[in-house]
Amino acid sequence: MSIVAVAPTLQGAFEARLNQLNARFVANALMEEMSSYNETLTNCLNSECELNRPRRQARGFFSHFPRYSEILNYMSALAARHPKNCRYESLGRTFEGRHIAALSISLNSRGQARRVAYIQAAAHGREWITPLTVLYLANELLNNLRAFRRVLEDVEIYLVPLVNSDGYEYSFTTDRFWRKNRHRYAGRTCAGVDINRNFPNNWNYNGASQNLCSEVYSGTGPISESETAAIARYLEYNRHRVKLSLDVHSFGKFLFYPFGYSRNVAAPTRNLLHSVAQRAANQIAKYRGTQYTIGTSAGILYEASGGLDDYAYGNLGIPMSFTVELPGENFHVARSDIIHICKETFAGFIEFIRHVSLY
Ligand code: 0X9
Numbered sequence: 241m242s243i244v245a246v247a248p249t250l251q252g253a254f255e256a257r258l259n260q261l262n263a264r265f266v267a268n269a270l271m272e273e274m275s276s277y278n279e280t281l282t283n284c285l286n287s288e289c290e291l292n293r294p295r296r297q298a299r300g301f302f303s304h305f306p307r308y309s310e311i312l313n314y315m316s317a318l319a320a321r322h323p324k325n326c327r328y329e330s331l332g333r334t335f336e337g338r339h340i341a342a343l344s345i346s347l348n349s350r351g352q353a354r355r356v357a358y359i360q361a362a363a364h365g366r367e368w369i370t371p372l373t374v375l376y377l378a379n380e381l382l383n384n385l386r387a388f389r390r391v392l393e394d395v396e397i398y399l400v401p402l403v404n405s406d407g408y409e410y411s412f413t414t415d416r417f418w419r420k421n422r423h424r425y426a427g428r429t430c431a432g433v434d435i436n437r438n439f440p441n442n443w444n445y446n447g448a449s450q451n452l453c454s455e456v457y458s459g460t461g462p463i464s465e466s467e468t469a470a471i472a473r474y475l476e477y478n479r480h481r482v483k484l485s486l487d488v489h490s491f492g493k494f495l496f497y498p499f500g501y502s503r504n505v506a507a508p509t510r511n512l513l514h515s516v517a518q519r520a521a522n523q524i525a526k527y528r529g530t531q532y533t534i535g536t537s538a539g540i541l542y543e544a545s546g547g548l549d550d551y552a553y554g555n556l557g558i559p560m561s562f563t564v565e566l567p568g569e570n571f572h573v574a575r576s577d578i579i580h581i582c583k584e585t586f587a588g589f590i591e592f593i594r595h596v597s598l599y
């Protein structure tokens with residue numbers, strides 16, 4: 241693989257030429273990021289680093305792909321700005337020792353809400369758009385608490401925007417398409433476990449592999465990974481309060497409900513799951529017509545076991561459990577599209593959460 245920096249003004253012509261040559265390349269993605277890095281670099285060389293910072297804020301957080309530390313700063317700043325309604329905490333640590341950071345949002349931080357809506361993102365490193373949709377949800381809720389009073393009535397929103405921060409960082413520094421976590425094994429070149437194959441529901445049964453070099457390596461056993469363990473610990477402890485579990489992935493515009501592990505098994509409440517997902521899809525479509533497909537991953541995409549959705553529903557009895565596959569032609573989304581995906585997905589999230597307070 242080669243990395244080539246191209247001036248933003250020449251990007252179109254350059255891509256057209258690559259297409260003529262039948263060359264495989266990462267559309268926009270790295271180039272956009274690099275033009276942003278180059279801009280920062282030029283400013284820094286001109287000793288304008290500090291001046292550059294407010295400009296980025298003015299352009300908005302939701303017009304770029306933030307790194308791990310920027311995401312944690314954003315989360316802690318939200319909690320600091322809304323101390324009565326937002327708590328910032330760590331669920332545990334990743335293989336490389338990063339925090340698995342969480343935000344709890346509720347109307348009253350003192351009285352514990354009876355129900356919980358749990359939403360996580362970026363179990364797969366390369367799915368960069370996913371944490372932004374969850375952070376957008378946090379920011380919108382906190383800035384409009386009065387407007388969402390009904391939705392938040394007796395519901396705590398528990399958000400884990402960046403489950404796999406090791407894989408996420410690795411996809412910035414080394415391999416844009418890295419999916420798994422960064423578990424390393426002595427004497428082995430291949431690394432990483434697929435966190436969404438590591439949950440203890442029909443572990444390693446379908447669409448998972450015991451080959452360490454596979455993209456869907458399921459680990460040495462169920463919950464062998466610290467990231468999986470942190471999530472499972474939280475969900476098991478709160479299993480009677482958690483009514484909704486959303487696992488945000490990309491890409492494909494799908495809303496999946498259990499069971500994803502086998503085409504031959506149907507969830508007893510599949511009609512309810514389908515209709516809740518349909519309502520969320522309708523809300524998403526209102527923004528700019530984005531159409532989601534609803535069903536099980538086994539039916540629509542592929543059979544895959546050890547996913548969070550099947551575990552939350554099948555093992556913990558969480559009544560509403562879904563995997564969201566956000567839009568995109570690729571794992572990379574144009575920076576100008578981020579805000580639109582955040583806004584339409586927000587409408588879907590709110591619809592899902594609305595069902596928690598109705599439950
Ligand atoms: O394969 C996955 O983990 C998810 N798709 S992705 O392209 N983001 O990797 C789908 C998971 C659906 N749920 C289950 N199969 N249980």
Ligand code: ZN
Pocket residue numbers: 363364367489490
């Ligand atoms: Zn994924």
